[in-house]
Amino acid sequence: xxxxxxxxxxxxxxxxxxxxxxxxxxxxxxxxxxxxxxxxxxxxxxxxxxxxxxxxxxxxxxxxxxxxxxxxxxxxxxxxxxxxxxxxxxxxxxxxxxxxxxxxxxxxxxxxxxxxxxxxxxxxxxxxxxxxxxxxxxxxxxxxxxxxxxxxxxxxxxxxxxxxxxxxxxxxxxxxxxxxxxxxxxxxxxxxxxxxxxxxxxxxxxxxxxxxxxxxxxxxxxxxxxxxxxxxxxxxxxxxxxxxxxxxxxxxxxxxxxxxxxxxxxxxxxxxxxxxxx
Ligand code: PDD
Numbered sequence: 001x002x003x004x005x006x007x008x009x010x011x012x013x014x015x016x017x018x019x020x021x022x023x024x025x026x027x028x029x030x031x032x033x034x035x036x037x038x039x040x041x042x043x044x045x046x047x048x049x050x051x052x053x054x055x056x057x058x059x060x061x062x063x064x065x066x067x068x069x070x071x072x073x074x075x076x077x078x079x080x081x082x083x084x085x086x087x088x089x090x091x092x093x094x095x096x097x098x099x100x101x102x103x104x105x106x107x108x109x110x111x112x113x114x115x116x117x118x119x120x121x122x123x124x125x126x127x128x129x130x131x132x133x134x135x136x137x138x139x140x141x142x143x144x145x146x147x148x149x150x151x152x153x154x155x156x157x158x159x160x161x162x163x164x165x166x167x168x169x170x171x172x173x174x175x176x177x178x179x180x181x182x183x184x185x186x187x188x189x190x191x192x193x194x195x196x197x198x199x200x201x202x203x204x205x206x207x208x209x210x211x212x213x214x215x216x217x218x219x220x221x222x223x224x225x226x227x228x229x230x231x232x233x234x235x236x237x238x239x240x241x242x243x244x245x246x247x248x249x250x251x252x253x254x255x256x257x258x259x260x261x262x263x264x265x266x267x268x269x270x271x272x273x274x275x276x277x278x
Pocket of ligand 1: 035179180181182183184202203204205206207208241242243244
């Protein structure tokens with residue numbers, strides 16, 4: 001199956017897709033993105049993903065002519081063209097091509113890029129779990145914007161790999177944990193599901209929101225509140241959530257084992273009902 005890209009109005013094979021070296025996304029990370037997946041061939045949580053995309057665009061004052069309906073049909077067309085059993089769609093919108101200068105150009109043409117590929121199989125990590133390390137949260141103050149400026153995330157992930165772990169979780173100097181490099185974090189403490197609150201320190205994950213709903217639907221109390229590294233280390237269970245990996249149990253944090261257990265599984269099973277009935 002060919003991997004496909006869509007660049008400013010045209011579908012083409014991924015390897016033929018290019019953008020200018022003067023694209024502001026490339027030079028300044030002046031761009032935002034979204035990642036959408038399908039279940040049973042249909043995009044999951046598309047309304048929520050697009051709402052978040054429009055929030056990100058507004059937050060960086062990127063002016064555009066995209067509209068919700070047009071984007072939905074484009075994404076659906078891309079999924080059809082790809083023809084994969086399950087699809088991962090990446091969407092990126094930059095502030096376009098301009099002579100390299102920090103100032104936002106008076107007028108610009110946003111560059112809209114989409115790539116369409118087969119959804120990677122993440123069942124293995126979901127079933128086996130991952131190890132994580134904690135790293136200082138040295139990111140910027142607007143992690144709620146889905147910006148392509150992900151260098152701290154790249155470096156934190158690299159730190160984890162160099163330490164023999166699978167991922168890293170960002171922790172503030174006062175011990176507050178925020179999220180992983182590309183996923184939100186949850187712990188289970190005395191039968192309650194806890195996750196850090198929405199705000200500028202985390203991306204408000206679409207999976208995160210659906211997991212909170214699923215927990216409540218399964219009768220498991222859930223709260224959004226500050227969680228410390230110590231609480232994470234003492235958690236009964238802990239997991240990460242994201243579009244691609246869904247729910248991933250955390251086996252250990254900084255070498256210290258965390259319990260794995262039944263509540264996370266119950267929540268995951270409840271979560272799967274969302275897309276089996278979608
Ligand atoms: N990342 N936090 C961060 C920093 C993320 O990059 C992501 C997703 C999430 C989870 O959000 P969601 O549940 O909406 O996927 C949380 C995507 C998958 C990525 O960058 O590939």
